[in-house]
Amino acid sequence: MNFEFNFTGLKNIYLEALNSKDKTLVFEMKLNNGRFLFMMFLSEEDVESLDKMFIYLRNVNQILHVKLYGNHKKGDFKVYLKPEQINLIIQELNLRNGNTEFDFNRFIIQMNNMIPNSINPDEKLSKMRENKSTINSLNPVDEPERTVLIGTRRVPERRSVRDKTLRKLYLHTEGSSSDITKLIDLLKKTNMTVAWTTEDNREEATSIYNIILGLS
Incomplete structure (x- = not known):
């Protein structure tokens, strides 16, 4: 029973x-x-x-x-x-x-x-990254093989920024909770999203800080 x-x-x-x-x-x-x-x-x-x-x-x-x-x-x-x-x-x-x-x-x-x-948002962020492999097994993000942040791209017309793409910022970057919040606000304001590539292209990687500077 x-x-x-x-x-x-x-x-x-x-x-x-x-x-x-x-x-x-x-x-x-x-x-x-x-x-x-x-x-x-x-x-x-x-x-x-x-x-x-x-x-x-x-x-x-x-x-x-x-x-x-x-x-x-x-x-x-x-x-x-x-x-x-x-x-x-x-x-x-x-x-x-x-x-x-x-x-x-x-x-x-x-x-x-x-x-x-x-x-606390910072405690949650730390716990998410600490348990990344466990969380990833539950399919929480789009295109899970792409985990290297490389920049931004415009969201197609009549589409919106996907939460499962933005969630990668928490799991696959070193940005702070406050910086990620600031970036997401900027992305949604400009109808942009973040772009990702695979680990073998890590030389293309950028940081959340650089993206914020580019959008501000």
Whole structure:
């Protein structure tokens, strides 16, 4: 039987991420012996991850794909955890005393209560880059093979700047959160987007700072 729970603690950081430039929710929680990396991708372009929460279980090296139900803007994030997902979470905790009966309901309530109310943009940026390979496995960007920033290009008429292209600025550059925000504002103001190439053309690389100077 599936285990039903409402992760109401997600509401504030969900709304925060929904209104952010990167449209990404990322934070890590250490609970008992477990380390849990929570990830959500909230752009309208994130079709494959729509209404999904991904939880990377660091000790067991597994990613849970958890479907979310309810009106998220009103604080409903209902999940129906499968028995195999519950077992993986328990394995992640690496419980040392096998004689103690484990109360999963109590644990999940504790997890919900530990979800932060807000995530500092610089801390989120650091966590995204620290876990780049895990995040990339979830298809968060366009043309994932192109990770070297080389400049800008104009967005075709009647098109808009793609969030999944701009998200690369967070994952594949060394720019600060404030500089990336400034650049995205400039790009959208001028209907431009960023251009990327593959690693074997790294000699063409430029920096966020140089692009900002060119657009300012």
